[in-house]
Amino acid sequence: KKAVVTIPVVVHVLYKTAQQNISDAQILSQITALNEDFRKQNADFSTVVPAAFQPNAADLELAFCMATKDPNGNPTTGIERKSVPQNFVLGNSYYTSSGFAAWDPTKYLNIWVGYFDGVDSNGDPWDGTLGFAYLPNAAGLSFDGLVIGCFNMGTVGSLWVGYDKGRTATHEIGHYFGLNHIWGNTGVCGTTGGSDGCADTPATNGPYYEQDNPVFPDNQYTCTTTANGAMFMNYMDYVADYQMAMFTNDQKTITSNTMIGPRASLLN
Ligand code: ARG
Ligand code: ZN
Ligand code: CA
Numbered sequence: 001k002k003a004v005v006t007i008p009v010v011v012h013v014l015y016k017t018a019q020q021n022i023s024d025a026q027i028l029s030q031i032t033a034l035n036e037d038f039r040k041q042n043a044d045f046s047t048v049v050p051a052a053f054q055p056n057a058a059d060l061e062l063a064f065c066m067a068t069k070d071p072n073g074n075p076t077t078g079i080e081r082k083s084v085p086q087n088f089v090l091g092n093s094y095y096t097s098s099g100f101a102a103w104d105p106t107k108y109l110n111i112w113v114g115y116f117d118g119v120d121s122n123g124d125p126w127d128g129t130l131g132f133a134y135l136p137n138a139a140g141l142s143f144d145g146l147v148i149g150c151f152n153m154g155t156v157g158s159l160w161v162g163y164d165k166g167r168t169a170t171h172e173i174g175h176y177f178g179l180n181h182i183w184g185n186t187g188v189c190g191t192t193g194g195s196d197g198c199a200d201t202p203a204t205n206g207p208y209y210e211q212d213n214p215v216f217p218d219n220q221y222t223c224t225t226t227a228n229g230a231m232f233m234n235y236m237d238y239v240a241d242y243q244m245a246m247f248t249n250d251q252k253t254i255t256s257n258t259m260i261g262p263r264a265s266l267l268n
Contacts, residue, residue: 033166110145189223
């Protein structure tokens with residue numbers, strides 16, 4: 001049994017302006033960043049993760065490569081590009097023929113790259129949205145995969161300050177493999193809330209954002225005050241790219257179960 005599994009990736013670039021048509025080099029820099037983050041080989045690990053949390057950090061044993069064969073078995077770079085008349089808007093069918101259809105999501109990790117704008121169904125602006133992903137229960141559906149903004153994809157090219165280390169994709173792929181946000185999304189603590197199903201990520205009642213500028217140990221949003229405080233430097237929190245640098249052993253249990261469960265077809 002090989003411990004490390006390699007996931008073939010297809011990147012669908014949908015651009016309205018030339019600047020949104022990100023380079024191959026920018027896309028490949030994202031793959032490099034993923035291979036560091038998911039293997040615990042990221043250079044900033046020992047400076048961003050405090051010593052007290054380092055024993056909780058895991059090598060997720062997941063690796064990524066650009067697809068080398070397309071769904072018809074023909075050679076490919078794993079990158080396809082299309083000029084589109086509209087930026088991404090919620091409800092804009094990026095995964096239909098107006099954008100790019102997914103490559104068989106049971107065989108490939110699909111990543112759509114574009115620029116967000118417009119408003120969603122709640123009237124909230126989508127400008128500045130970093131990305132979103134589907135959990136493993138979407139496995140096989142036509143939109144399964146992730147959507148990422150072109151200015152926070154990869155580590156080279158034109159990138160937003162603070163979102164230039166490829167961690168949006170790291171975070172989104174965490175969701176893709178079944179991980180929840182550290183705070184469990186409920187915004188409350190107690191037995192029914194604050195939980196991401198991981199005992200080794202201290203429970204919090206909400207996200208840490210970049211502007212919170214947390215410094216270890218921080219108990220601002222913890223459910224229980226402890227010596228180590230919150231694990232705000234986890235990839236599944238909401239801090240900026242330079243402030244996050246780890247997954248945990250309990251998160252690895254979830255991602256490994258996803259790989260032998262709902263996403264097992266990626267291994268074939
Ligand atoms: N808001 C997005 C989500 O919940 C992405 C957050 C990514 N954070 C980052 N530092 N790149 O899926
Ligand atoms: Zn998220
Ligand atoms: Ca937890």
